[in-house]
Amino acid sequence: DLFTAIADMEHMLGAEKDVMGVIDQYIEAERERLNKLRNFADEYSKRNAHAEEVGPEFVTNPINAYLLIKRLTSEWKKVEDIMRNNAAEKYIKNITQNRVNSQVRFPQEEDLSGAATALLRLQDTYKLDTHDLAHGVIDGEKVGKPLTAHDIFEVGRAAYNQRDYYHTLSWMQVAMNKLENEEPKSMEESEILEYLAYSLYQQGNVRRALNLTKRLAQIAPNHPRAKGNVKWYEDMLQGKDMEGELPPIVNKRVENDGIVERDAYEALCRGEIPPPEPEHAKKLRCYLKRDKPFLKLAPIKVEILRFDPLAVLFKDVVSDEEIEVVKELATPKLKRATVQNSKTGELEHATYRISKSAWLKGEEHPVVARINRRIEDFTNLNQATSEELQIANYGLGGHYDPHFDFARKEEKNAFKSLNTGNRIATVLFYMSQPERGGATVFNHLGTAVFPSKNDALFWYNLRRNGDGDLRTRHAACPVLMGVKWVSNKWIHERGQEFTRPCGLDENVQENFVGDLSPYENSP
Numbered sequence: 001d002l003f004t005a006i007a008d009m010e011h012m013l014g015a016e017k018d019v020m021g022v023i024d025q026y027i028e029a030e031r032e033r034l035n036k037l038r039n040f041a042d043e044y045s046k047r048n049a050h051a052e053e054v055g056p057e058f059v060t061n062p063i064n065a066y067l068l069i070k071r072l073t074s075e076w077k078k079v080e081d082i083m084r085n086n087a088a089e090k091y092i093k094n095i096t097q098n099r100v101n102s103q104v105r106f107p108q109e110e111d112l113s114g115a116a117t118a119l120l121r122l123q124d125t126y127k128l129d130t131h132d133l134a135h136g137v138i139d140g141e142k143v144g145k146p147l148t149a150h151d152i153f154e155v156g157r158a159a160y161n162q163r164d165y166y167h168t169l170s171w172m173q174v175a176m177n178k179l180e181n182e183e184p185k186s187m188e189e190s191e192i193l194e195y196l197a198y199s200l201y202q203q204g205n206v207r208r209a210l211n212l213t214k215r216l217a218q219i220a221p222n223h224p225r226a227k228g229n230v231k232w233y234e235d236m237l238q239g240k241d242m243e244g245e246l247p248p249i250v251n252k253r254v255e256n257d258g259i260v261e262r263d264a265y266e267a268l269c270r271g272e273i274p275p276p277e278p279e280h281a282k283k284l285r286c287y288l289k290r291d292k293p294f295l296k297l298a299p300i301k302v303e304i305l306r307f308d309p310l311a312v313l314f315k316d317v318v319s320d321e322e323i324e325v326v327k328e329l330a331t332p333k334l335k336r337a338t339v340q341n342s343k344t345g346e347l348e349h350a351t352y353r354i355s356k357s358a359w360l361k362g363e364e365h366p367v368v369a370r371i372n373r374r375i376e377d378f379t380n381l382n383q384a385t386s387e388e389l390q391i392a393n394y395g396l397g398g399h400y401d402p403h404f405d406f407a408r409k410e411e412k413n414a415f416k417s418l419n420t421g422n423r424i425a426t427v428l429f430y431m432s433q434p435e436r437g438g439a440t441v442f443n444h445l446g447t448a449v450f451p452s453k454n455d456a457l458f459w460y461n462l463r464r465n466g467d468g469d470l471r472t473r474h475a476a477c478p479v480l481m482g483v484k485w486v487s488n489k490w491i492h493e494r495g496q497e498f499t500r501p502c503g504l505d506e507n508v509q510e511n512f513v514g515d516l517s518p519y520e521n522s523p
């Protein structure tokens with residue numbers, strides 16, 4: 001289970017505090033132990049000096065002879081015990097196994113590579129420069145400390161372990177540059193060279209790979225693979241022209257994660273949004289919804305983000321206080337989404353959705369019940385058949401790959417047991433505003449919605465005839481900076497026969513209920 005929720009990262013800061021404490025305690029314990037040893041040493045030396053003073057006849061005295069032997073047997077035994085009695089094991093166990101406030105287990109090697117992978121994903125999606133990232137710079141802004149050569153190297157190694165030689169090469173190059181000017185050095189150059197050479201080879205540059213491997217063999221003559229690798233690269237270049245300058249480094253990114261929509265999706269995540277069609281610009285963009293008696297006094301602001309298929313933003317429909325309650329209720333329940341492996345039948349973490357989520361029932365807290373009622377007020381859709389409120393928290397690089405919320409024809413059984421029909425619409429509350437990234441994007445429509453706290457995004461997943469609307473395919477972009485909390489409500493078909501009657505005419509506004517007075521002009 002990776003540390004996918006921000007709450008986990010907060011616990012990890014706690015773990016770091018524990019580590020600090022344990023190191024202090026360990027040093028204290030060791031100091032005491034070494035002091036005891038020092039006392040023994042002093043004692044030995046004092047007695048030895050005395051013996052030297054007396055001269056060789058010192059041991060002709062039976063008492064002295066006895067004491068000398070005792071010092072080298074029973075006393076030495078004590079010294080031996082103290083020397084062996086390094087309490088490291090105990091303190092290490094304390095940290096890694098039974099941490100006192102262990103809400104979260106201690107991170108392992110695979111967590112480090114998971115965090116590095118998240119960094120690489122962010123780098124791709126947001127086109128972040130390796131050199132910038134390694135210097136703590138994101139989008140031209142200094143957001144953290146520069147990494148050491150070894151920090152950079154570890155990211156490259158995570159890429160290497162995934163056979164992602166594009167990122168390996170890029171990070172190893174930067175690690176090497178960093179190491180050149182680093183003082184004190186955080187690692188050995190020879191550690192980088194083998195990875196750098198291999199990724200160059202993978203990117204088609206065998207001559208440079210050979211060059212670096214020769215250097216490796218030279219600076220680390222005992223390296224277990226350097227000489228063999230030199231030969232391997234040389235064999236590869238047999239008969240090829242080796243004269244002239246080394247070929248330039250060309251580093252190409254290869255995608256193998258099977259997401260065909262990647263380019264469009266990533267561009268939207270970066271906010272590269274195609275301009276709206278001209279007729280859209282002329283249409284109504286926002287209105288006040290006051291089609292219920294109490295809404296006359298406190299109308300709901302509605303922003304129409306796009307027509308056909310419709311997407312609207314209901315403004316200020318959940319308060320900061322309500323958000324705090326919901327987050328508090330959800331936090332202890334947050335779990336990483338799992339999917340069943342079709343071959344083994346085992347539950348695995350879904351890689352398409354990296355976030356943690358929890359469900360909250362209306363009965364659990366009046367605030368949840370109130371939010372559920374409010375959804376009915378602003379959507380005019382019957383909530384009796386809706387699913388529970390789902391809360392999601394996206395941590396480091398958290399995202400949700402492109403998907404449909406409705407069940408497709410081939411997924412006939414998806415909501416069968418519920419007997420409520422398909423998911424007709426989605427309400428997505430934004431419960432935080434990440435500093436960067438984390439947009440909800442409709443990759444077929446060129447629509448990107450950047451989370452705005454307190455608002456709720458709404459769209460219909462089904463066409464009026466009940467067919468799934470394939471245009472509603474959407475994704476949650478990785479969070480680049482900050483925290484993303486959302487909660488969503490999946491509304492079902494059953495119960496909406498009167499509130500969303502089948503198409504009356506083609507006018508898109510009738511997709512929407514309520515009076516349509518633009519709020520720009522309203523008091």
Ligand SMILES: O=C(O)CCC(=O)C(=O)O
Pocket residue numbers: 400405428438439440441474475476477486488
């Ligand atoms: O978090 C988002 O922006 C989208 C979430 C989503 O698509 C879902 O929960 O179905």
Ligand SMILES: [Fe+2]
Pocket residue numbers: 403404405474
């Ligand atoms: Fe969704």
